[in-house]
Amino acid sequence: MSYRQIDTPALLIDNKILNRNIDAMQQYADEHKVDLRPHTKTHKMAELAIKQKKAGASGITVAKTGEAEVMAEAGIDDIFIANQVIGRAKVERIRKLSESINVSFGVDSIYSVKEIDEVFEGADKKAEVLIEIEVGEKRSGIIEEDDFIELLDAVKDSMNVRFKGVFSHDGHTYKAASVDELKALYDESSTRTLHFADIARNHGMACEVVSIGSTPPFVLGFELPEGITEIRPGTYILMDGSQANVIGTNDTCAATVLTTVISKPTSERVITDVGAKGLTQQHRKVGLTATAGLGKIAGFDDVHIDGMFDEHAIINNQQFSDQVEIGDKVEVIMNHICPVSNLYDKAYLVENKEVLEEIEVAARGKLQ
Structure with a gap:
């Protein structure tokens, strides 16, 4: 009809524009030799997440445990929850997910690491976590280097938690008044994320993943600095005003x-x-x-x-x-x-x- x-x-989705957006971002990631892990909170549709995976995405990003469960049920087997997961009930659900898929999630506190360590006691594999770095958005994430090192030590001392890397979100770039200002904020955010990755490496905990995300820098075609391994844009697939x-x-x-x-x-x-x-x-x-x-x-x-x-x-x-x-x-x-x-x-x-x-x-x- x-x-x-x-x-x-x-809610309408134009199929031609959708596919063009998916292909363009995948091409950008491939050209820069990084993994694309799109944030599916933008659309919340398993069918679109599967399209992104088929186009070449290494996995997907979600914001909530419930989203991860829906995507896993649809057959997606590599999921990162880009958020702090606090509360035993939620962590227990992640433990259950980890039995059948690769799932990782964010931390930025020793409280969280201790809770995860307790919940994953006796699990077949360790919980995989990435530490969030606050890069200027003034939201969650580690700010001070000393706090970062203490958190690294908490992970190292735990029996059931594995450090996978660091991640950040440069959402404050949305407020930039010009492309030049947006580029400067993006560069500062990327540099800060890489700096914390270096701290972890020098502390004997190498980062398998150094992940950054937000749509504007990538649709504008900014270069990715060496050391970034993954990007997590979300809005690019559908875009908005x-x-x-x-x-x-x-x-x-x-x-x-x-x-x-x-x-x-x-x-x-x-x-x-x-x-x-x-x-x-x-x-x-x-x-x-x-x-x-x-x-x-x-x-x-x-x-x-x-x-x-x-x-x-x-x-x-x-x-x-x-x-x-x-x-x-x-x-x-x-x-x-x-x-x-x-x-x-x-x-x-x-x-x-x-x-x-x-x-x-x-x-x-x-x-x-």
């Missing part, structure tokens, strides 16, 4: 939300049937990724959602209003794809205005 027959709101602003085009945006015009109460106000429950109210305020409004209307110049209620999008644009009628369907390029994927049970894969298949958002709601 034509995708215009789909009931709305609905904020990331598209970095490269100055919406041509790589594979995902949109289809929505129906349901009301035109004034000559310029247009209301559609998707609100915060289908798009979120996220937007970026500064830097290259800054967005105007709460979503772009695809195919219309400078038309965006001005306001939002739970189930209503508000567009105030006279020219747009003159071009659409009640019952028409339009597509929204969301500001941030990752939380939007988590709002839908399924996505429609489309090509040449026809629906190819429905894809289950299998990891939707897997927050634990």
